[in-house]
Amino acid sequence: MDSITRKAAEFVAKFDLASVPNEAVHAARIGIVDCVGVMLAGAREPAVGLVACIATPATGSNDAPPAVNGLRYGAADAALVNGVAAHVLDFDDVALAGHPSTVLVPMILAEGHRLQSSGQEAIEAYLVGYELWAHLAELEPGHMHDRGFHPTAVMGTLACAAGAARLNRLPTEETANALAIAASLAAGLVANFGSMTKSLHAGRTAQSGIQAVRLAQSGYTGSLDVLEHRTGFLRSFSPSGSPDTEASAFRIGEESLAARYGVNIKRYPTCYATHRSIDAMIDLADEHDIAPDDVAIIHVHTGVTQRLMLRNTRPQTGLEAKFSMEFAMASAAITRKVGLRELTDDFVTRPDIQAMLEKVEVTVSEEKDAGDLPNAPFDLVWVTLRDGTVLRHEPVEHARGSWQKQLRRSEIAAKFGECAGILLPEEKVGPLFDRLYDLQTVNDIRELELL
Incomplete structure (x- = not known):
């Protein structure tokens, strides 16, 4: 029988970038480059240092992904540290009532480093995560914030598991288990906005996506109806109490919501x-x-x-x-x-x-x-x-930098330079931006040399 969980897993496992609209690829590209800049800007914030204290550095291996604090970690812990750095300034982009890039990008950089993934594979991982988040959100008529849930930490956990599963080329069954595991790791409260814990939401979410995939690869199982079950993900987190849990309503793969909604690049480091x-x-x-x-x-x-x-x-x-x-x-x-x-x-x-x-x-x-x-x-x-x-002032429907009022490449580069220049020497900033903006041409994420 068809189900939302199985349709989601099949979409991730069989995703074909060649069928994706150019607008969706552009959304992924600018989301990634903007998030990396903001992540570098947040590297020295106190919250990042405090979280790094609970992560375990890896020594003696170039396979261990680097974090913005200059240390190397296992992929899950690197994603944790970098996720906090990416969100701590609240300067990262916005979409889907949350912050897709701030969880997906740290996960992709960490797991992609371990796997030596290409730039194209990074974009695939971003888009499967974004599309899963977006299409699940279409099934819910209410807004998670109204219930007190932070969508970045709730929907983002599934998105990161999907992206990590794609990077690892998991088959459909293992992908479904990874999504089921991730569904039970999702958490984050609006009440913690304005505190360090909001940025922990992002780091923990990126980390959880990788951990869910690791467990699924090892044979760990979850319920393969976890998304649609009456005690499952959609109903448990539903602010309306009436999500559509029919498989036919879940139209993932039929339309790219990344092309429709894109990402909104922030011009101000505030909510x-x-x-x-x-x-x-x-x-x-x-x-x-x-x-x-x-x-x-x-x-x-x-x-x-x-x-x-x-x-x-x-x-x-x-x-x-x-x-x-x-x-x-x-x-x-x-x-x-x-x-x-x-x-x-x-x-x-x-x-x-x-x-x-x-x-x-x-x-x-x-x-x-x-x-x-x-x-x-x-x-x-x-x-x-x-x-x-x-x-x-006349009514303002869309902020400057939104998907409807997009920034030019030069404006995105200017923000990247302002942010990345906080940590990097000037001579590294421009070349890094160019490589990230043209990520599809990168053969191995390790070539980016973020630090």
């Missing part, structure tokens, strides 16, 4: 729920040359789920500020920037920033966009000045 409003606030400040002292109120109208994620109304640290619409508006209004330099404890606690937080008023809409993100159809921002003047 993506703030990005449309940041674009609007910076536009207003630039267009009207707004002096911060002239601002009476900054009004933001956004989505209810966006507001749920932006839990910190009066942040006192850089981590907390990443999940604060009030901080996003304060930084945009005062400096007309929201970048890595602004996401520091010292900047967040500046008296002028703290004072501006008090001037931000946020209202919400229950209306949801029909796309892959748990957003309202648009964000609205308007500013009331002390003299009573009201300055309004």
Whole structure:
């Protein structure tokens, strides 16, 4: 009998990159290059060092994948460390109500290094993981964030198991077991947003995908109806309580959702729920040359789920500020920037920033966009000045850098240079970007030499 679990396993095992639209391959390529840059930028963050302390370095073998801290580990632990580094700044790309690249890329780099996978095989692994995540999400009418689950850590665990199974060329039965094992390793709570644990979600998810495949290869088994069973993955994590568990509704392989939804490249190292409003606030400040002292109120109208994620109304640290619409508006209004330099404890606690937080008023809409993100159809921002003047920005449906407003190669390279340059010497940054952007031409992932 056909089932969602078996259809998923067959798709992964029999995936044919030649049948994939060019748009999907482009999404994978820019997702990978952007994630590597952000991962390098996050390498020296305290959370990465703390997690590295629980991983076991491997010695005496070039087969052990390198992590951004300069040490080599077994593949699962390398994925753990690099996954935390990729997500700790919250500067990684967004899609499918989560962060596919921040879990898939660390897994691919680690397992691909061990297997000496090609760039084309890396893209295949990325796309099978993305497509599985996307098509499973299509079966659920609700949003995981509303239930308190972080999709990156829940859906991402299955995606990473799929990608790792593809890299290892697992047959269908072993792939199904790997997915079943991964389904029981999935976990992550929205309540931990704004803390170090959010980045642990990414590292642990990348690690779990590799571990699930290792277990399946060894003969470890799981339930081969784990996705659709009434006590299985889809129902257990369902915010609506009514996912579609009919195999006929699961249309993986019939349409590329990577081509439809792509990836949204972040221009600001904050929760993506703030990005449309940041674009609007910076536009207003630039267009009207707004002096911060002239601002009476900054009004933001956004989505209810966006507001749920932006839990910190009066942040006192850089981590907390990443999940604060009030901080996003304060930084945009005062400096007309929201970048890595602004996401520091010292900047967040500046008296002028703290004072501006008090001037931000946020209202919400229950209306949801029909796309892959748990957003309202648009964000609205308007500013009331002390003299009573009201300055309004037109509704913002898509942030700059989104799949609908894509960045040019030069703009992606500029962000990569800003991020990777934190760790790498200048002469290595440009060549690394070019190799990653043209990943299909790379014969062996080891050629990338990230460090």
